[in-house]
Amino acid sequence: MDQQKIENLRADYTASSLSENNTKADPIKQFEAWFAEAEAAKEPEFNAMNLATATSDGRPSARIVLLKGIYPDGFVFYTNYLSRKGKEIAKNPVCALTFFWPSLERQVRIEGVLEKVSKEQSEKYFHSRPKSSQVGALASPQSQEIAGREILEKKWNDLAAEYDDKEVPKPSFWGGYIVKPRMIEFWQGRTSRLHDRIVYKKIDNKNWKKVRLAP
Incomplete structure (x- = not known):
């Protein structure tokens, strides 16, 4: 493709806005609200998320996986524990998730720590x-x-x-992880690239601090 054509690819975002006042105090509940809206908007694979992991020396890798559960303490997906991501998680259990819903002009970024879900939960989902x-x-x-x-x-x-x-x-090498978030950012596209970014930062076991970031 012509380089100039690539440079000129852009869209102006006008679908909605986002403010501190119209977001919920709990970011998990805010995510559930946006997730439901993505489903209602018929976003294809609206539970698809980019999962980024890293080796113990910081070399990153990323891939698309499917969200399979939203809980008060985090986000669940399932995979092979002996896969590349499984091996990276075993040595460095931090990760980042990204959801992108183009028709709503929205993005959610999540950073957190991974833990395996119980064998019973993995068994139930597997079957x-x-x-x-x-x-x-x-x-x-x-x-x-x-x-x-x-x-x-x-x-x-x-x-x-x-x-x-x-x-x-169920194979012993297969099961679920829960991503326990430490940061969740809600991004709403706006015109002139003045996007809305509302970020929740975990300050203790129960409480979050909500701030706005410049786009």
């Missing part, structure tokens, strides 16, 4: 998934090199046949 996805979790050595897709497909087919008439066991 609520389609059986094909359960088999996929068992079949895939996530983030490891494989010689070809046919190896993965054969493993899936073999396991699907093995568990055709019985329950798929």
